[in-house]
Amino acid sequence: MLLFSHFFAIAKFVYLCGEERQHRVIPFVDIHTHLPLAEETIGLTSHRLGIEPTAGIGADSSVGIHPWDVEKVGAVEPLLRQMRSIPCRAIGEAGLDKACDADFSRQMEFFERQVVIAAERNIPLIIHCVRAQSEILAILRHYPNLKAVIFHGFIGSPEQATELTSRGYHISFGFGALRSPKTVNALRGCSGSALFLESDTADGSVSTLYEQVAEVRKVDVATLKREIYDNYIRIFG
Numbered sequence: 001m002l003l004f005s006h007f008f009a010i011a012k013f014v015y016l017c018g019e020e021r022q023h024r025v026i027p028f029v030d031i032h033t034h035l036p037l038a039e040e041t042i043g044l045t046s047h048r049l050g051i052e053p054t055a056g057i058g059a060d061s062s063v064g065i066h067p068w069d070v071e072k073v074g075a076v077e078p079l080l081r082q083m084r085s086i087p088c089r090a091i092g093e094a095g096l097d098k099a100c101d102a103d104f105s106r107q108m109e110f111f112e113r114q115v116v117i118a119a120e121r122n123i124p125l126i127i128h129c130v131r132a133q134s135e136i137l138a139i140l141r142h143y144p145n146l147k148a149v150i151f152h153g154f155i156g157s158p159e160q161a162t163e164l165t166s167r168g169y170h171i172s173f174g175f176g177a178l179r180s181p182k183t184v185n186a187l188r189g190c191s192g193s194a195l196f197l198e199s200d201t202a203d204g205s206v207s208t209l210y211e212q213v214a215e216v217r218k219v220d221v222a223t224l225k226r227e228i229y230d231n232y233i234r235i236f237g
């Protein structure tokens with residue numbers, strides 16, 4: 001029999017759960033950093049495989065062979081073997097960079113081999129792209145079932161951003177974006193469901209970045225945190 005007192009107890013429980021939901025602290029998400037994650041922040045610490053020690057790589061890590069490193073790391077096979085089993089949450093940063101000296105065809109080979117591993121492992125891919133968006137898109141076209149693709153440190157026009165988001169890819173903006181007028185426009189117009197932020201090699205804290213981006217997008221920081229946190233949970237669970 002349901003007593004009156006039981007009814008009040010249940011009602012109070014439901015009310016408190018609602019309160020809890022409202023006040024639960026939503027963390028900052030730093031989707032790409034080369035430093036340890038800051039307080040109240042979740043995200044991914046990026047490791048350059050073949051260059052940095054593998055100790056410390058774990059659940060909050062992404063692991064990739066950086067396009068800058070393709071001529072420094074030696075043979076690709078042992079690194080790819082490692083990449084297939086290393087306990088990380090994402091592959092990357094991997095990609096193409098036309099502004100660096102590394103041989104471009106070697107960059108292409110290393111990049112595509114890593115895309116294959118992201119597909120095999122069914123984990124997200126973090127992309128470093130400098131003046132090579134069309135080449136990267138041409139390769140990604142062959143891998144339509146990747147779990148998620150995040151273009152990190154995006155610098156580009158609103159049109160270039162739309163070219164990525166229309167394919168279901170995500171874009172991550174850092175402090176560099178705020179110094180580039182066309183990228184500020186891209187950031188302002190970017191769909192909330194495609195958006196990430198990052199401190200990368202950190203010329204400021206991720207909380208400062210959130211404040212500045214909230215201003216650009218004319219939303220409050222709480223709304224921005226909720227949007228980006230939802231994106232993180234959707235991809236990384």
Ligand SMILES: [Zn+2]
Binds near residue numbers: 034046200201
């Ligand atoms: Zn980086």
